[in-house]
Amino acid sequence: MINVPRTALCCASAVAFTLAMSSTAFAQGMATGTPPSGQAAGQYKTKIIAENEKLQVNETVYRPGEGAPMDMREGRVFYYLTGGTIERTFADGAKAVLTVKAEQATINTEKRPYSVKNIGKTTIHFISVHLK
Numbered sequence: 001m002i003n004v005p006r007t008a009l010c011c012a013s014a015v016a017f018t019l020a021m022s023s024t025a026f027a028q029g030m031a032t033g034t035p036p037s038g039q040a041a042g043q044y045k046t047k048i049i050a051e052n053e054k055l056q057v058n059e060t061v062y063r064p065g066e067g068a069p070m071d072m073r074e075g076r077v078f079y080y081l082t083g084g085t086i087e088r089t090f091a092d093g094a095k096a097v098l099t100v101k102a103e104q105a106t107i108n109t110e111k112r113p114y115s116v117k118n119i120g121k122t123t124i125h126f127i128s129v130h131l132k
Helices: 004-021 024-031
Strands: 045-051 055-062 067-071 077-082 084-090 095-100 104-107 114-118 124-131
Touching: 055 067, 055 114
Parallel strands: none
Antiparallel strands: 045 055, 055 124, 067 114, 077 104, 077 124, 084 095, 084 114
16 A cells, blocks of 8 residues: 555655756757757657656646647646646546646646646646656
């Protein structure tokens, strides 16, 4: 059985470490201009910035119109560096719209897999932490 307080502490520590080590140059380089070489327009950019045998920390940027494919995201911790509007689309076609703010942290409790899309006009930049 998972020790929830210990897991939450590990996730919070990973987010704090990530924010301390995160480069603003990374965010600025991904949030503006044309997609990097080898990356098609409409594809989001993500990078593993820390991991160990139990946790993985990712830094992700969704420009307007970009998103990610269907996946299970339950238990992930998200820390939004910049906010925006995200649309979740579930396997049954149901949709949910989520508005996130800069410097907001959330723990995802959604049990169903879903895809995401940035439906707003701003670039969304966030750090996510999940158990392997």
